[in-house]
Every structure is written in C-alpha cells, then in structure tokens.
Amino acid sequence: MAQIDPITLQVIGGALHSIAEQMGNVLYRMSYSSIIRESQDLGAGLFDTGYNTLCESDSTPMHIGSLPGYLRGIGKRIPNEAWKPGDCVIHNHPYEGASHSPDIAIVMPVFFEGELVGFSANTAHHVDIGAATPGLIIDVPDMYAEGMLMNALKLYDGGVRNEALWQFIADNTRVKSLVMGDLEAQIASAELGVRRFEELFAKYGKADVKAACDELMDYAERMLRAEIAKIPDGDYTAEGFLDDDGRNRGVHLPVKVTVKVRGDSVEVDTTGSSDQVPTCFNVPFEGSTNVACFFAFRALLLDTYTHDVDIPQNEGSFRPVKVTSPKGSIFNPSAPVAAEARFCQIQRLVDLIIKALAPVIPDKVTAGNAATLSFAAFSGVRPSGDYWVFLEVNEAAMGGRPTSDGPDTVEELMRNTRNNPLEDLGMHLPLICDRYEVRDDIAPGAGKFRGGQGVVKSQRFLTPGFMTHESDRQEDTPWGIFGGKEGAVGQLTVSNINRPDEVRNEPAKLSGLRVEAGDVISYYSPSGGGYGDPLERDPEKVLDDVLDGFVTPEAARVDYGVVLSRTDDGYDYGLDLEATEVLRAERRALA
Template sequence: MTKELDPITLQVVGGALHSIAEQMGNVLYRMSYSSIIRESQDLGAGLFDTEFNTLCESDSTPMHIGSLPGYLRGIEQTVKLEDWKPGDCVIHNHPYKGASHSPDIAIVMPVFVNDELVGFSANTAHHVDIGAATPGLIIDVPDVWAEGMLLDGVKLYNEGVRNEDLWKYIRDNTRVPGLVMGDLEAQIASAELGVRRFEELIAKYGKDTVIQATKQLMDYTERRMRAEIEKIPDGEYFAEGFLDDDGRNRDVTLPIKVCVRIKGDSVEIDLTGSSPQVPTAFNVPFDGSTMVAAFFVFRAMLLDTYTSTDDIPANEGSFRPISVIAPKGSIFNPIAPAAAEARFCQIQRMADLVIKALAPVIPEKATAGNAATLSFAAYSGVRPNGEYWVFLEVNEAAMGGRPMSDGPDTVEELMRNTRNNPLEDLGMHLPLICDRYEVRDDVPPGAGKFRGGSGVVKSQRYLTPGFMTHESDRHLDAPWGVFGGKEGAVGKMEIHNIHSGETRQEYSKFSGLRTEIGDVVSYFSPCGGGYGDPLERDPEKVLDDVLDGFINPDHARNDYGVVLTEVDDGYGWALDPAATEALRGEMRA
C-alpha cells in the first residue's frame, strides 16, 4: 500500500489532472463543427479510474461530466474490463445504460501502463442530429427507438483500427453527416489527448503515486462535502411544483415533489409522488440525468468555487454522500422502452425545488425561484440541393434573487452553463435571421430586497420554409419569491408571420412544427423570483431599475413603495425620499 502523499505532491498531481481535463474540453470544442459544441460548449470531458470514479472534470456543462460514470457503468455491461485493449475506442449513448440522453454521445478510450489498464479518458457532447423522427430534437414519440441511433457500448476502434462499417452506419443515419462526423472526430482527438496526458503524468510521477493522489483527492472532496452537509440540521424538507404538460396531452400538468432528508453528513433526495412516466420523450434517465441533478445542486450550494476559501477538486468525492430515490415507472426513473430524450426541464426544476426546500435552514446559500427550465430549439429545413440544415440553440433565462445581490439577468442558470451562439455565425451559415435579442421588458422580475433576474427575448425569422421542435416549460408555474419576495414571471412562446401579420401563442414544447417563410419564432424566458421584503430594497436601486427599463414607475410604487417624480434632466425620473418613506410606512402598517 502506498503511503499517504505530502500536500505539495498532492496539489501538483491534482493541478495536473484538472489541467488535463481542461485541455480535453478545449480540444473538443475548438475542433467541433456544430455550433452546439463549438460555440455553446455543450460537452464534458475528464479522466476516470477502473472503478469508474471521476478523477477530474472540465469546467463545462455540469450535466455532462457528472453523467460519464453512468456511461462507463453502462458500457461495462457490454465491454468488460478484461475486454479492453490499447487503441480501443468505444461509442455509447444508451439512455437505459447510463447515458444522460441519446443525443449526448460518449467517446471512451482506455489508458494502459505496462499492459495494465489503469483508467479511462472520456468525453460526451450533444450531437446536432442522430436520425430521430424529427430533426435535431424529439419530444412526441412513442418509445426510445424513435429517438434515433442507439449505440450500446460498441467499439468504434478496435486496437487502433477503425470499424468502417459502424462509421458508415452513423454517417448514413444522420441528416447532417458533415457536422456529426466532424464532431465525432473532435471527440476522438479529445479522448486521445486525455490518454496521452494521463500516460505522461504516470510516467513522470509513477503509477502508485498518481493513483494514491487520486484516492486522497477524492477522499478530501468527500470530507469537505460531508462537513457542509453536516452543518444543515437533520430533518426532512419538502417542496413541490409542476410542469406544463408532456408535449402531447395538453393542459395536463405533471407534479414534481421533492423531499430532502438530511441525516448527519449524508443527504437523500426522495422524488416519490412526482408524476408517473409519460407516453412521450418527456422522461428522465435515472443514472445519467436524475442522479446528476442531485450531485450538481449540492455541489453548487455547498462547495461553490467562488465562495470557498480554498480549492476543492471536482471529482467523485462530492457525489458519495448523496443518494436519490425515484420510484420505478416515475418521470424521474422510467421503465424501458419509454422515450427519454427531452429530460432537461425536469431536472432543472428538481434542482430548483431542492433549493426551495432547504432555503429555510440555509438561507445564506439559497436563491429565490430561478427560471429553472430550458429553451432548447431545433431549427431545420432542406436546402435546394436536397441537403438538410439543422441548428440547435439554447436560450438564456434568469436566476432568482440571492442573499446579497439581485438575480443575474439573461444567463444560463443552474445546470446548463452553455454559451450563446454568435448571431454573425447564424447569419453566415443558415437561412435564419435574428430579429430581436434583448432583455425581456414586457413583465417585471420578481420584486424583493434583491430582485429576481430578468429573462431574455429571442426572435428568429425563417427565410425559407422549415421545421421546428422546441423543448421548454414553465409557462404556467411562476418562479417563487422567498422571505417576503414576490414571484417572478412565467415564460411564453409566440410565432408571428411578417407577411400575413398573424400572431399565435404556442405551447412550451412541440415537435416537428412546420414553419413558413417569414415566420418569426419568439421565446420569452421566465423571470426570477425576489429574495426578501421589497420594502427593504434600497430606493436608489429601484430608481436604477426604472431608468434601466427593468420596471416602470407603477411597479416601483406598488411593489417597492418607492415614489418617483418626473424631471427634465435627461433621465426622466428622480427619487422622492420623503414621499417614499411615508408610503413605505403606510404599506408596512
């Protein structure tokens, strides 16, 4: 048994591991062809040991890296540890064998030292089209087979030799082979880099030292997570909400119920009572997504990078104290072959409800209600030469107010962490024009001592006929306010045609919608809830919000008790301190 390493060696090896993961992520997004990876960075990369523990992870989308251990466990059902050979490369995306959902394809390569398997280099990325029933995304389908290609632990490379038949099969079963095959090449290059860097690290410090370092680093992260959980009073904490519909059965809401059980230094999330699984793809793979949401929310609340006084490695240790109960046959643990591609809105809301449940006992680490949804839009069409174009876009939303500051406006909140697509890139490559992209101004954010964030408005106009699928939610259940704060605003979706002048409202999610020339699709994301009593908000900040267009003078008066007067100074409004003090006194009484 290797003796415990000194702190300096531990830090050096830990830093090297994180650097490797970052390099892997950088190679993947810089080499990719599709904008969902190249610009949005919808990816994850890292190194893993032979027990499938996460040793390090790239600073990318939280959903991806936390799911990779599930992919590895799923692959192990097909490719046993003893079946791996140097130069192998496995491709995998099966949602009932660990994948987060089917479009997130993983590439995994083994790391050998002196003919001994010591670990894996792996990454996963969202592919723009895997041949599903509708281009890009899928919601209203009967089963998992309709989601497109299912790749169940198949060797894409066998001891360095590419399986050309499999490569051709993938290329022939996507609408956009140029993008998908280019992205796979980028994933392979990323995994190869991880293998090489892991081998170099072991060559420099020795296998025993590196493996011992990974164990100590995981144990350290686990201790830190358990220490933070232990600060929360033991007990059961509850919260609940609902989702709009399943994408087929309209006006039938789906309940989400969360019980957070704190037991000493461990936590259990119980989702019993949440909706049964649904007959569309609006279900959540348990290992690849439900579990990962639980890992994410506690890491974010308790071990936040920017509020911790020291570095806490991102590895398997933070997962160990956390368990999840989701009854078989529920929306968070569906039974095969139920489809499960459109799963992100559910886990966003699950994470938000965990925050809501714990807010009374850890108010300094909680937020008011976040947008906690997703606007994932698939725009597509057929070019005159018969080739498909497909564009995936993730739209921003907003966070709830926080203990010491307002909720951020127009951000990728909670588990998303993806970046937006440059409009110039869109205009150069696709028959779409962005007509509007700005902060939402038709409704105010949730009022509070610290207000909620304002959402985004994004309007895309079709220049040719096409198709659209949209995965979203929260058109009915507004983000909540906490500690006296007021609720935020729900989202909405509308389509206006510039030629006919007609405007219609759409449901939050729909599949394969036919679009016409001049159709402008506008998404209005939810706005966050407020944190704390609005009457305690600094009146000067309320004035700033009016001048910046987040709220109007009526909102200032009715929600915040702030009286403004019109002035001719180039700004239009000024604070009336005496009237504000008097009005707030009346409102408090």
C-alpha cells in the same frame, strides 16, 4: 493505501484538472456544429478503473457528472479485462447510463506498463442522430424513435477502425458532415487525455498517482460531508408542476422533492412526482436524475467562490448524496419509453431542492429560478436536397440571492452553455434574428434583491422549414422567498413578418412544427423571483431598474414603496426620498 506528501498531492491535482481542461478545449475548438463549437455543450475528464471521476472540464455540469454512468453501462458489455490499447468505444444508450441519446460519449482506455489504469472520456450533444424529427424530439412513442442507439460499440478495436460502424452513423444522420466531424473532435480530445494521463503516470509513478487520486476524492467527500453536517437533520419538501408532456395538453405533471438530511449524508427522494409519460419527456435515472442531485449539493455547498480553499471536482462530491426515484416514474422510467427531452425536469428538480432547503440554509439559496430550458431545433431542406439543422439554447434568469439580485439573461443552474453568435447564424443558415434582448413586457420578481430578468429572442425563417421546441414553465411561476414576490412565466409565440398583427401563442413544447418563409418564432424566458422584503430594497436600485426599463414608475410605488418624480427636463425620473420613507412606513404599519 500508499501515503503521499501534500506538495506532490497538489501538483498531481493541478495536473489532473489541467488535463481535463485541455480535453474540453480540444473538443470545442475542433468541433463542426455550433452546439459544441460555440455553445460548448460538452464534458470531458479522466476516470479510474472503478469508473470514478478523477477530474472534469469546466463546462456543462450535466455532462461530466453523467460519464461514470456511461462507463458503468459500457462495463456491462466490455469488462475491464477485455479492454485493449487502441480501443475506442461510442455509447449513448439512455437505459445504460447515458444522460440522453443525443449526448454521445467517446471512451478510450489508459494503459501504463501493460496494466489498465483508467479511462479518458468525453461526451457532447450531437446536432442530429436520425430521430423522428430533425435535431430534437418531443412526441414519439418509444426510445427506438430517438434515432441511433449505440450501446458500447467499438469505433476502433485495438487501433483498427470499424469502417462499417462509421458508415452506419454517417448514413443515419441528416447532417453527416457535422456529426462525423464532431466525432473526430471527440476522439482527438480522448486521445489527448490518454496521452497526458500516461505521461502523468510516467512522471510520478503508479503508486503516487493512484494515491493522489484516492486522496483527492476523499478530500472532496470530507468537504461536502462537513457542509451537509451543518444542516439540521430533517425531511424538507417542496412541490411544483410541469406544464404537460408535449402531447396531453392541460395535464400538469407533479414534481415533488423531499430532501432527507441525516448527519453528514443526504437523500433526495422524488416520490410523489409524476408517473412516466408516453412521450419522450422522461428522465434517464442514472445519467440525468442522479447527476442533477449531485450538482445541486455541489453548487449549494461547495461553490468555488464561497470557500477559501480549492475543492477539486471529482467523485468525492457525489458520494454523500443518495437519490431515490420510484421505478416507472418520470425520474426513473422503464424501457422502452422514450427519454430524450429530459432537461426541463432536472432543472426543476434542482430548483425544488433549493426551495426545500431554503428555511435551513437561507444564506445559500436563491429565490425561484427560471429553472427550465429553451432548446430549439430549426431545420429545413436546401435546394440541393441536403438538410440544414441548427440547435439553439436560449438564456433565462436566476432568482434573487441573499446579497445580490438574480443575474439577468443567464444560463442558470445546470446549463452553463454559451449563446451562439448571430453572425455565425446569418452566415451559414437561412435564419435571421429579428430580436434578441432583455424582456420588457413583464417585471422580474420584486424583493430586497430582485429576480433576474429573462430574455426574448425572435428567429425568422427565410425559407420553409421545421421547428421543434423543448421547454416548460409557461404555467408554474418562479417563487419568491422571504417576502419576495414571484417572477414571471415564459411564453412562445409564432407570427409572420408579412402579417405582423397575427400572433398566436404556442405551448412550450412543439414537435415538428412546419413553418413558411417569413415565420417568426419568439421565445420569452421566465424571470426569477425576488429575495426578501421589497420595502427593504435600496431606492437607488429601484430607480436604476426604472431607468433600465425593468420596472415601471407605478410598479416602483406599488411593489417597492418608492416614490419617483420627473426631473426638470421632464424626460427622466428622480427619487423623492422623503415621500418614499413616508410611504414605506405606512406600508409597514399595515403589514
């Protein structure tokens, strides 16, 4: 391999990251649907001819880590020697590397001096691909009910537009203008990546660019291996469960994770987790299960803010991690079982990896996170006969951390998406947000550093419509750690503005629920567990939580041993530090 000087290496590394960021910016700024334009449910980057990630946009971690799987799936039908300049491939097959079918990838080859040198690719979540229910699906019999499945199809062949394929896609979605506009944005993003990568080769030469890419991947790998090597060898296990599969209510799905650390490598083994289920609540192995495990170790051990040096986001950080999931299990299903609703499971997979490793890396882990997803598809038919479809991702909370509280109302773990502005919702759709705030019906997990507090969001239909909801964790409570107390589970309710006293609880997963005008869907996200002994929490922080409405005065006494008294005006509370010290001493003596 050619050697490259350190300065040129850093310059090329910075250029690669800049290209990926530009690609992501073009994609979300040009998109039509709010799930991409506002939430930024996307990923973009450059790849070498071995399908290795060279750089990635700072967007949703799930997307970019999955793109090598898309490329490998495409490679089964289009080998490297078959690519031509001007080709543009669309791909979303869940059993050929895709993260799940709504995440459609656009891939374009990059040529320099007549030689294929890499790929420019992106992926984004599309609002509707013609599935059994608008926007999202839960209870369907197989992958064919997921909507359009496109396996390495050419939208452009040598620069010539495939009009039949474009027409096919337009004819098989409920929201043609959004989907076709988003595809155009993806193509523009990929074209930018092609152009910028070609310019990088022209400026620095093929040998130096390839050498830099190889060295940057090797560097990221060395950095992760060095961190893994600090963890004592051993097998570390954690278990939990998912509520149900969306059809068979009351039947929990076990999730078991064993993290096997050996030297500077690690294996994540999901043996013991549920068998695959008959709904779409399964996880594509290559495009989602693998990527969740890659993310977990990159986040735990290579976090940007815990290192003094920059560590590039590339294939090197995937290499030390092996993933094992038995075929036919929920984390490695067999076709043709559906596998579209897969995000709650991989959130829990990451959370359990954290729990398993907590005894040996206590300074890097959190207490139990919400570790789920609230993905809601609101839809209806306008008087014109046209569909409207809106996808919404709701926030949750993280568990307490070694030196700080868990963040409240945040897109935790693998999500990193943004919320959708309520003004945008009201301008374009027959929905009104009646409530959007921090939960006040429960307390977050108590601890030296408390868990994050969840969110509550209520959306009201102005016209009849439909609603599908993908979520979980209404039964398995986020765990506390090192003396911290557990958090709280989520909840989903349906009411009607004209009958406010009639409120019914619904399971986390709903498929094609018919609603009437005035129906209000309210989602309460889980809240995180606490980290450390609550009796060690700064009393001033407990007082702040009481004044913020997170904790009641009674809970301050019971959970934290903090005694409060009314202020002279009778409206607020103040600390009684002397009584607090006495109460805490009594509690410790009884422990």
